[in-house]
Amino acid sequence: MIPPFFRVQVLEETTSTNEDMKKAAASGEVEGLVIWAKRQTAGKGRQGRVWDSPQGNLYVSLLLRPSCAARDLGLYSFVTALAVQEAIQKLAEGADIKLKWPNDVLVSDKKISGVLLESILGADGKVEGLVIGVGINVAEHPEKTLYPATSLRAEGFERDVEDVLEAFLNAFGEWKMTFERDGFRPVRRAWLAEARGGEMTVRLPKGQENGTFAGIDDRGRLILRAVDGSERFIDTGDVFF
Ligand code: BTN
Numbered sequence: 001m002i003p004p005f006f007r008v009q010v011l012e013e014t015t016s017t018n019e020d021m022k023k024a025a026a027s028g029e030v031e032g033l034v035i036w037a038k039r040q041t042a043g044k045g046r047q048g049r050v051w052d053s054p055q056g057n058l059y060v061s062l063l064l065r066p067s068c069a070a071r072d073l074g075l076y077s078f079v080t081a082l083a084v085q086e087a088i089q090k091l092a093e094g095a096d097i098k099l100k101w102p103n104d105v106l107v108s109d110k111k112i113s114g115v116l117l118e119s120i121l122g123a124d125g126k127v128e129g130l131v132i133g134v135g136i137n138v139a140e141h142p143e144k145t146l147y148p149a150t151s152l153r154a155e156g157f158e159r160d161v162e163d164v165l166e167a168f169l170n171a172f173g174e175w176k177m178t179f180e181r182d183g184f185r186p187v188r189r190a191w192l193a194e195a196r197g198g199e200m201t202v203r204l205p206k207g208q209e210n211g212t213f214a215g216i217d218d219r220g221r222l223i224l225r226a227v228d229g230s231e232r233f234i235d236t237g238d239v240f241f
Pocket residue numbers: 015016017018019040042043044045046047049051058059060061113114115116133134135
């Protein structure tokens with residue numbers, strides 16, 4: 001069952017569920033709206049990339065109206081990644097699932113899902129809404145990607161997209177409640193327990209950094225430890241192992 005907080009709108013095809021949701025938000029929709037499309041013709045990924053969106057996978061956007069400050073909106077990406085991880089764990093028993101900063105879920109060290117947050121801010125910079133876009137590879141995955149990709153099917157799990165959506169919304173509802181009631185601390189702890197650590201290269205908007213994963217701070221920034229022991233706090237980047 002889908003938790004009563006959510007109202008799901010289903011589309012056979014759209015350009016991007018995030019774009020649809022931003023329009024819905026602008027016309028005054030209240031939080032809890034979920035737009036689910038069977039395929040997208042212009043799916044958007046992080047940092048201006050394209051998100052391949054053929055039939056067979058989950059493409060969904062959620063509308064929240066958080067009461068937090070704009071600088072804390074990014075923390076919802078960890079809430080979302082944990083919910084995706086939990087949903088996959090439920091549907092792919094025994095799979096090797098890890099979280100990759102900031103909000104990817106890996107199965108067998110390959111990317112199975114992505115999260116794209118888009119903030120809606122008023123002219124005064126106050127938070128008016130948050131669109132959380134989630135793609136989960138259920139039956140298909142792209143071949144030529146920045147980071148190797150996989151799907152539930154490729155990992156040996158035949159699942160219905162509806163079941164993935166239901167598992168995700170249930171887990172998301174729980175983690176959202178925890179975050180909004182108890183703050184980032186329990187989310188951070190749970191995220192760190194599932195994180196893929198070790199040596200990594202982080203591609204930054206300008207250049208790259210190498211080091212060892214040393215956690216995330218209370219603002220969700222990646223902590224990267226260099227060989228000389230110094231620590232760098234990173235806001236934006238792509239992690240490679
Ligand atoms: C990433 O680059 O990892 C983020 C991918 C986010 C894709 C989802 S699919 C549903 C929603 N609509 C979009 O256009 N993008 C997000």
